[in-house]
Amino acid sequence: MSKAQPHVKEKGGVKPRPSPPITTQRNRRRNPLSDHPNSLASLFVSDTEWDKMQNTVAKVAVAGSGISGAVCAATLARNGISVTLFDSARGPGGRMSQRREISEDGKELLFDHGAPYFTVTNPDVLSVVAEWESRGLVAEWKSNFGSFDCSTNKFVNTEPSS
Template sequence: MTGVASKVAVIGSGISGAVCASILAKNGVSVTIFESGRGPGGRMSQRRERSKDGRELFFDHGAPCFTVSASNLEVQSLVNDWESRGLVAEWKEKFGSFDFSSKKFVNIEEEGSNKRYVGVPGMNSICRALCHEPGIETRFGLAIGRLDWLDDYDTWSLKSLDGQDVGHFKGVVASDKNTFSSRFTNVAGKPPPIDLISVSDTTLQMNEIPALPCFALMLAFEQPLSSIPTKGFSFKNSKVLSWAYCDSSKPGRSNASERWVLHSTAEYAELIISQTGFQKPSSAVLTKVAEELFQEFQSTGLDISQPFFKKAHRWGSAFPAANIAGEEKCLWVGKRRLAICGDFCVTPNVEGAICSGIAAAAKFVNLLSTL
């Protein structure tokens, strides 16, 4: 293969980037994924922790599960394939809502009434498998510090954070928001690696994406919380908690302990950030957050025992509150062979991210078909 898109860099190994890379590789494109983290998944990553007594604990502390719209046959086809490979399974449990005003559960669904999927044995299992498919090289622990379009060579030049040259590519897929928008970076004032002003007219769109922060609380209990009639529920009329789910109730998980994950409201997270700043939160801040989220959980009036493990994690501006790509489902700069994809392009959930990854891959595949 010569010319356009014979070698493509995918920045970010979340579900949109991983799906895009998988489709490109299946179409004969040589793909290199660059991921700043130690492993794949983004908000579908799985957290490994140890309790004080040395027990190993795993938590899906980002996206707990995902659904697929009935009309979205393309995504459903992918999910069916992943299910046949043992990468996902249906999470068949009861879900509902808890109203803080009445201190009662409301809107409890029948078990399995809505199809919810989870990765097995962790939410990151899908991304991990896709990142290691034939035709894909994955470089973990390598953050991209700069991307430059070289007119003379008709290629992209990528450099790491410390300035090392990591390769030249005919095309780039940016699925990590930190690559192109300083709004999403955890380091205040740090410019994004790619200057969209020089390659497109999408800068204004990117800078206007509203993004919501969130704190996650990971809990492990010796005994099941039997007073809770569901395995996942949202909170109504709480300024602190948005939802909770029993992570250990998912298929393929260890049931040696009962593990729950709680997510804060954006309102609460923004309050904490306004008090402490956007830099990486200190241990003292995370301890304070963990106590406040757990106290709100206990204030439901349910019989909630003391956990043997309790730890908070902050998701900075990870949750987009709008989509910017409309029906295109990704942003495409054809003259520079640059695709920008992610849930912020479609809908802020796993299904939206998958759709955007499919759309980004299609742009390159369509370009190849014209050569």
Template structure:
């Protein structure tokens, strides 16, 4: 028997988590399915360990976020009061020495801690790759790579738009042209553990010119890696695109060599991660897309309003509100 007012959410990034929290608070049964090992999408934190040089805690996805509109500012204020996040900086230095004046926030214990906080009390399934969605007998079925089937009256898709479109392909839906035009830049990240403190200027982040790096930050100065010197390197979209299929070792050498003036110390160990859908450079332009056929279906995420955290959060809030007011509360 299907639980009344149940929603399947595919994608456990910030959009899916915010939507799930909103619906859960209104008494809706929510199930989140995410293909990753950890929740949070680009709110990603990893640990690099060495027996002599300790354990570095490294944010390797979105390094920080800003708050501009009143709705997100209110949420950020709440997170600050909960001691979940902190102000990291009021401006980072660029490679030409200029300093911008913007308030940047980060998770007090790493950005994935934000996602873990939001996932509390939610029904979350990680390592769950959805391969097909089907509308049958007035509810949605999500079929997984391990032959599990999850069901719900409503379906909310929050992955990057190309991945959502792939899931929907077999349904032959009539979709807006501008949805198919949503496009993302890739980003290759290299995580490093250093022998000693880096030369990155305070407060620990530096914008670069994109040849091949656009960003480098010290997680020790950031305050999330107190016991070791973990540094994050982000390649430019151009470099990431042209070297996407290059050998890992050659990419790591390129990025570490480019960062060497600011590292100032020997790299003890390192890892690489490829973000295929790092930042949306062409967005849908509305908070979400709602469809009624073959069943109630909403698409949302950072490809709708913008790939910053604020845009992703606002998309999730709007999608949850629409689902509640236009569907659930009226039934």
């Protein structure tokens, strides 16, 4: 290393390069950015625009009707906002949904795709879940835990939930 470049060792072996000039002839604007219709400043609501917005009805689309989407949509709706909930599956629930199959003997089998149950500790979320329970949307887990052996087509290791 030469004495003319002592900064190379100090900077971890990488020679720093000067930044390009901030204003060049090519990127210089005639008007300040705040006057430009697509500027960052135009994204913020002015006082007069806020007054106009007070008379509009908010409409929100929520993508995904799993637990998070459902809580989001319920919270928005409770606060008077029009909500449309979208999901790519046949029904709501996301990872909390079930698949239904009919066995050869005609018995209906339910398969949980993801979480078979959830727990809640946050008081705000607990009040939402209590409302869902009162409406019959969720219920306390009272079924057995087990797994399905595809090679034998039988349920194994079923044990009562605690």
